[in-house]
Amino acid sequence: MPNTILIAFLLYAFSTAITPGPNNILTLNTVSRFGLKKSAKMMSGILSGIMIILSITATLSFILSRYIPELTHIAKYLGAIYILYLSYKIYTSKPIEIDSSVKEPRFMTGLINQFLNVKIILYAITSLNSFVLPYTSNPLEIIFYAFVLTMISAVSLMAWAVIGVLLSDLMRRKYKLINTILALILLESVFSLFF
Numbered sequence: 001m002p003n004t005i006l007i008a009f010l011l012y013a014f015s016t017a018i019t020p021g022p023n024n025i026l027t028l029n030t031v032s033r034f035g036l037k038k039s040a041k042m043m044s045g046i047l048s049g050i051m052i053i054l055s056i057t058a059t060l061s062f063i064l065s066r067y068i069p070e071l072t073h074i075a076k077y078l079g080a081i082y083i084l085y086l087s088y089k090i091y092t093s094k095p096i097e098i099d100s101s102v103k104e105p106r107f108m109t110g111l112i113n114q115f116l117n118v119k120i121i122l123y124a125i126t127s128l129n130s131f132v133l134p135y136t137s138n139p140l141e142i143i144f145y146a147f148v149l150t151m152i153s154a155v156s157l158m159a160w161a162v163i164g165v166l167l168s169d170l171m172r173r174k175y176k177l178i179n180t181i182l183a184l185i186l187l188e189s190v191f192s193l194f195f
Contacts, residue, residue, distance in 0.1 A: 001135040008188070009131035012083065013123075013149055015185040017156035019090055021119040023050075023110075024160040030105045031161040038105060043157055045110025050153045053114050054146040057124035061133055062142050076130050080190050082122060083130070087190075091183035093175075124149065 001009070018024070023046050030039045114120055124146075132145045 001132070005131060005135060008191075009127065009145075010148075010152075011185050011188060012131065013127055013152045014156070015182050016086065016119075016123050016127075017149075017153045018159060019086075019182055020093070022113060022116075023120065023153070023157060026110075026113065027157050027160045034105055036161055039161065041107045042105030042110040043161065045107035046113065046157060047110075047150065047154055048107075049111040049114025050120055051146075051150045052111075053120055054124045054128075054149055055143075057121070058128055058142050058146040061125070061128045062137070062139060066137060073134070076134055078129075080130065080194070082126050083186050083190050087183040087186035090179050090186065093179055120153075 027039065027043060027046070030042055127149055128142065128145065132142060136142065
């Protein structure tokens, strides 16, 4: 994978993983109510679910790209369109009200959430089909990049768990600036896909 694409891949993956979504909001809410130690089981469930989704997506994407290679090019354009859409949604989003009805955190809550979480499914499909499969057909490299995506997700969860609670007031006050920066990072990822 060329360095410019690798950088775009990492920027896309981090900016997508760190933005507010079901996993991050659930983690923020749970940690703020129950503490980091009691929330660890649920966060482990989230990461296990992410790894399962990424493994399934990597396998299916590899098979489809090997037998129907045109899909890789189509997926690259669809991925770029989705990234543009996500960039717009981030830029125009307002602060999120956190649901106060979260119960005691459990492993299965985090795991099952992933199969209902459209963001993580699109994250996996877009990342692998737009940034990885056009540049490699080596199954070990594809698995490696799926693992990288999982680790980026883990870092993002920890950021929301540890720092997110501390920054929630600032993020509500400066949401426009933060959203603009994240949207611009995503736009740069689209630019890097094609140039």
